Amino acid sequence: xxxxxxxxxxxxxxxxxxxxxxxxxxxxxxxxxxxxxxxxxxxxxxxxxxxxxxxxxxxxxxxxxxxxxxxxxxxxxxxxxxxxxxxxxxxxxxxxxxxxxxxxxxxxxxxxxxxxxxxxxxxxxxxxxxxxxxxxxxxxxxxxxxxxxxxxxxxxxxxxxxxxxxxxxxxxxxxxxxxxxxxxxxxxxxxxxxxxxxxxxxxxxxxxxxxxxxxxxxxxxxxxxxxxxxxxxxxxxxxxxxxxxxxxxxxxxxxxxxxxxxxxxxxxxxxxxxxxxxxxxxxxxxxxxxxxxxxxxxxxxxxxxxxxxxxxxxxxxxxxxxxxxxxxxxxxxxxxxxxxxxxxxxxxxxxxxxxxxxxxxxxxxxxxxxxxxxxxxxxxxxxxxxxxxxxxxxxxxxxxxxxxxxxxxxxxxxxxxxxxxxxxxxxxxxxxxxxxxxxxxxxxxxxxxxxxxxxxxxxxxxxxxxxxxxxxxxxxxxxxxxxxxxxxxxxxxxxxxxxxxxxxxxxxxxxxxxxxxxxxxxxxxxxxxxxxxxxxxxxxxxxxxxxxxxxxxxxxxxxxxxxxxxxxxxxxxxxxxxxxxxxxxxxxxxxxxxxxxxxxxxxxxxxxxxxxxxxxxxxxxxxxxxxxxxxxxxxxxxxxxxxxxxxxxxxxxxxxxxxxxxxxxxxxxxxxxxxxxxxxxxxxxxxxxxxxxxxxxxxxxxxxxxxxxxxxxxxxxxxxxxxxxxxxxxxxxxxxxxxxxxxxxxxxxxxxxxxxxxxxxxxxxxxxxxxxxx
Amino acid sequence: xxxxxxxxxxxxxxxxxxxxxxxxxxxxxxxxxxxxxxxxxxxxxxxxxxxxxxxxxxxxxxxxxxxxxxxxxxxxxxxx
Numbered sequence: 014x015x016x017x018x019x020x021x022x023x024x025x026x027x028x029x030x031x032x033x034x035x036x037x038x039x040x041x042x043x044x045x046x047x048x049x050x051x052x053x054x055x056x057x058x059x060x061x062x063x064x065x066x067x068x069x070x071x072x073x074x075x076x077x078x079x080x081x082x083x084x085x086x087x088x089x090x091x092x093x094x095x096x097x098x099x100x101x102x103x104x105x106x107x108x109x110x111x112x113x114x115x116x117x118x119x120x121x122x123x124x125x126x127x128x129x130x131x132x133x134x135x136x137x138x139x140x141x142x143x144x145x146x147x148x149x150x151x152x153x154x155x156x157x158x159x160x161x162x163x164x165x166x167x168x169x170x171x172x173x174x175x176x177x178x179x180x181x182x183x184x185x186x187x188x189x190x191x192x193x194x195x196x197x198x199x200x201x202x203x204x205x206x207x208x209x210x211x212x213x214x215x216x217x218x219x220x221x222x223x224x225x226x227x228x229x230x231x232x233x234x235x236x237x238x239x240x241x242x243x244x245x246x247x248x249x250x251x252x253x254x255x256x257x258x259x260x261x262x263x264x265x266x267x268x269x270x271x272x273x274x275x276x277x278x279x280x281x282x283x284x285x286x287x288x289x290x291x292x293x294x295x296x297x298x299x300x301x302x303x304x305x306x307x308x309x310x311x312x313x314x315x316x317x318x319x320x321x322x323x324x325x326x327x328x329x330x331x332x333x334x335x336x337x338x339x340x341x342x343x344x345x346x347x348x349x350x351x352x353x354x355x356x357x358x359x360x361x362x363x364x365x366x367x368x369x370x371x372x373x374x375x376x377x378x379x380x381x382x383x384x385x386x387x388x389x390x391x392x393x394x395x396x397x398x399x400x401x402x403x404x405x406x407x408x409x410x411x412x413x414x415x416x417x418x419x420x421x422x423x424x425x426x427x428x429x430x431x432x433x434x435x436x437x438x439x440x441x442x443x444x445x446x447x448x449x450x451x452x453x454x455x456x457x458x459x460x461x462x463x464x465x466x467x468x469x470x471x472x473x474x475x476x477x478x479x480x481x482x483x484x485x486x487x488x489x490x491x492x493x494x495x496x497x498x499x500x501x502x503x504x505x506x507x508x509x510x511x512x513x514x515x516x517x518x519x520x521x522x523x524x525x526x527x528x529x530x531x532x533x534x535x536x537x538x539x540x541x542x543x544x545x546x547x548x549x550x551x552x553x554x555x556x557x558x559x560x561x562x563x564x565x566x567x568x569x570x571x572x573x574x575x576x577x578x579x580x581x582x583x584x585x586x587x588x589x590x591x592x593x594x595x596x597x598x599x600x601x602x603x604x605x606x607x608x609x610x611x612x613x614x615x616x617x618x619x620x621x622x623x624x625x626x627x628x629x630x631x632x633x634x635x636x637x638x639x640x641x642x643x644x645x646x647x648x649x650x651x652x653x654x655x656x657x658x659x660x661x662x663x664x665x666x667x668x669x670x671x672x673x674x675x676x677x678x679x680x681x682x683x684x685x686x687x688x689x690x691x692x693x694x695x696x697x698x699x700x701x702x703x704x705x706x707x708x709x710x711x712x713x714x715x716x717x718x719x720x721x722x723x724x725x726x727x728x729x730x731x732x733x734x735x736x737x738x739x740x741x742x743x744x745x746x747x748x749x750x751x752x753x754x755x756x757x758x759x760x761x762x763x764x765x766x767x768x769x770x771x772x773x774x775x776x777x778x779x780x781x782x783x784x785x786x787x
Numbered sequence: 788x789x790x791x792x793x794x795x796x797x798x799x800x801x802x803x804x805x806x807x808x809x810x811x812x813x814x815x816x817x818x819x820x821x822x823x824x825x826x827x828x829x830x831x832x833x834x835x836x837x838x839x840x841x842x843x844x845x846x847x848x849x850x851x852x853x854x855x856x857x858x859x860x861x862x863x864x865x866x867x
Contacts, residue, residue, distance in 0.1 A: 119835070119836045119837055119838065120835055120836055120842035120858075121836050121838070121840070121842060121844065123840075123844060125840075174844075175840075175844040175845075176844065176845070178845070178846070187850070192845065192851055192853075192855070192856055193845075194845065261810075262810040264810070265809070265810030268810075269805065269834060272802075272803075272834050272863050273834065290807075293807045293810050294805065294832065294837070295837075296837065297837040297838070300837055357830060357839075358839070359838075359839055359840065360830065360831070360839025360840065360846055360847070361839075361846055361848075362806075362828075362829055362830040362831050362839065362846075362848060363828050363829060363830035365828050367828070390830065390832075390838070390839050391830060392807075392830060393807050393828070393830065397828040398828040476811060478811075536810070536811050537807070537810035537811050539807055539808075539810065539811050540807075540808070540811055542811050546811075
């Protein structure tokens with residue numbers, strides 16, 4: 014059963030009416046002009062004080078009685094096979110309670126990168142655990158390796174994989190490989206024929222284009238660097254596993270551990286010290302920790318150290334993007350040819366770069382290749398594939414604009430039909446003083462200042478699968494419960510706001526509990542889906558709990574429930590006059606509490622949201638930089654970040670998300686890169702000292718402009734904002750540096766050396782290896 | 788990603804195959820977004836190895852993790 018209704022959608026100056034089909038029983042989305050008292054307000058994070066004072070308890074802080082300490086032995090070789098492991102000496106050491114090996118737990122003796130798990134111990138102290146690791150004897154058969162894109166792609170490169178696995182393979186469209194790794198020749202010939210036809214078509218378009226620009230762009234591997242490492246504190250109680258895990262997916266971790274151990278574990282995660290996409294799986298460390306705890310018969314803490322964080326639990330793949338863009342003389346894009354290479358470690362998945370989705374690009378010929386290297390595997394990293402893809406395309410767009418003599422923002426406007434972003438271009442231009450600054454490189458001694466811009470896109474209004482419990486107690490307390498985690502984005506706070514709004518209460522009068530799989534199901538925090546998935550369920554549950562409360566009050570008082578509402582901490586009548594306090598109303602309940610559990614309203618299994626104003630977020634950023642032409646140092650002085658995410662439920666928290674994305678994006682643009690020792694096969698900057706990330710002193714002024722969009726699509730009208738703000742930043746910074754220098758920056762991070770190379774003040778290093786197939 | 792849509796994995800994909808999108812929607816944990824937007828950024832792992840390769844050392848992905856593969860595990864009730 015569904016209901017049709019007309020709603021108002023759009024944003025300031027751009028409102029229109031839209032007929033939508035709502036899921037049965039759902040409440041209509043917030044509308045312009047609604048008198049909202051809590052939603053849309055900058056309520057501080059509900060856990061802010063706990064975090065600021067150190068009282069928040071993370072996984073690491075759990076200290077059950079009899080806690081043992083786990084540690085993992087990792088392979089020192091980039092490519093090896095374990096011939097033999099002897100753990101007997103370690104197991105006999107005083108204080109050592111259990112030892113496990115990777116071949117036993119994970120059915121593989123192969124170590125495909127330096128840092129892969131070999132064995133693990135738990136002991137009464139961390140020192141004993143470390144000592145025990147040193148007592149484990151391992152005999153390796155060591156193989157040749159390739160740890161960089163260039164090395165793995167070179168002619169005659171050592172084979173990273175096993176059997177028929179090749180180092181370089183087409184991932185999109187996928188090579189027609191059979192299960193043993195060999196080619197399905199007929200199918201592959203068919204794919205190649207289609208690709209050839211596509212390429213010929215694009216070549217024809219490019220030949221007729223007024224302007225053709227072509228560049229090769231490179232980005233480096235970026236690690237996640239969450240301040241709280243991966244890991245867990247776990248124990249077994251009466252055959253049930255209880256895991257305090259640092260995770261972005263409490264139910265995902267529960268599922269994986271449950272499958273591994275044939276039980277339904279309880280996963281608890283009250284606070285998360287960052288994840289950025291790397292904490293969806295229970296991980297090998299989760300399985301190891303649970304095994305150790307079971308074997309030892311005692312709780313075990315197994316949290317990774319910083320080195321392991323940098324090498325073993327994910328990263329954003331690097332990329333080589335060879336792009337060609339053709340435009341007509343009016344600046345209309347006719348075609349884009351894309352060839353991408355990226356390495357996600359020993360596997361092939363996840364190495365793509367998204368550079369064909371934001372603008373109207375005409376014909377697109379895109380082929381992507383995965384490159385197998387002897388490195389720890391990639392994982393989703395805040396907007397996977399997008400920052401690197403945007404860097405390439407936005408750089409090329411700026412070159413095209415210059416070739417055509419068209420302002421870069423105007424060029425983008427001519428190739429964009431996103432109604433929100435079209436307005437955001439103007440906001441960003443005005444806010445940054447674009448017209449005055451672009452095209453006029455400002456020099457001050459050795460300092461040159463430049464300005465650049467880029468756009469973003471995201472797509473999440475949430476999905477099905479969340480349920481929220483609202484409990485109104487007889488004493489007036491209100492609880493809202495959902496088992497998903499709040500990874501620091503403020504989900505807990507916003508859920509409370511949405512419930513409080515329905516119940517006519519202040520946000521601090523509602524207690525929200527998250528991060529416990531004993532509570533109703535919730536999603537992983539990924540794809541910027543959490544808020545759009547959970548808040549509609551919270552709103553509906555609070556709405557229905559309110560109706561139950563008002564019916565109980567009406568029944569006891571002889572009033573008409575339909576004429577009552579909750580506002581300002583009171584029951585109000587049809588005239589809006591307070592007739593009873595909220596607490597007094599709750600005291601009239603016969604039961605101890607009203608409990609309402611509601612699923613996230615959805616239209617159907619395959620279509621979670623109804624039509625709205627735009628199905629995607631937009632976003633435009635403008636960066637201003639100062640480049641020291643003597644030292645090569647780049648400082649990002651200011652970023653104007655115009656962002657939208659449907660209805661802004663909490664401006665302060667939304668702004669915080671944008672700031673976080675910009676900071677991480679500037680860091681990607683200027684500092685971050687995994688450096689591999691090509692001779693030893695190990696990461697040489699696997700710590701927080703030599704792996705450079707942006708610090709407070711490097712942080713630009715960030716001017717956030719939020720566009721509040723009544724988007725519809727779900728009952729809170731909200732869309733995710735975790736990932737979109739990072740999409741454009743590095744591209745905007747690179748364009749600003751290119752603007753300042755008058756030469757295109759084609760490689761991230763933009764280190765001082767690269768700036769000096771661009772200025773001709775330092776020699777360019779040789780790139781590529783013999784036979785690299787670019 | 789206006790035209791993004793969930794594509795459900797075939798029923799006979801190995802239950803040990805995992806990827807991030809399976810965790811986003813707990814109701815449909817066997818689903819994965821596989822259209823052109825995310826296929827090239829989807830990263831799979833195996834529950835048995837907790838790695839991008841299965842116990843047979845070949846890659847984990849929907850096309851590969853099907854009945855007939857040596858390590859195919861139709862009922863991973865207890866991998867512990």
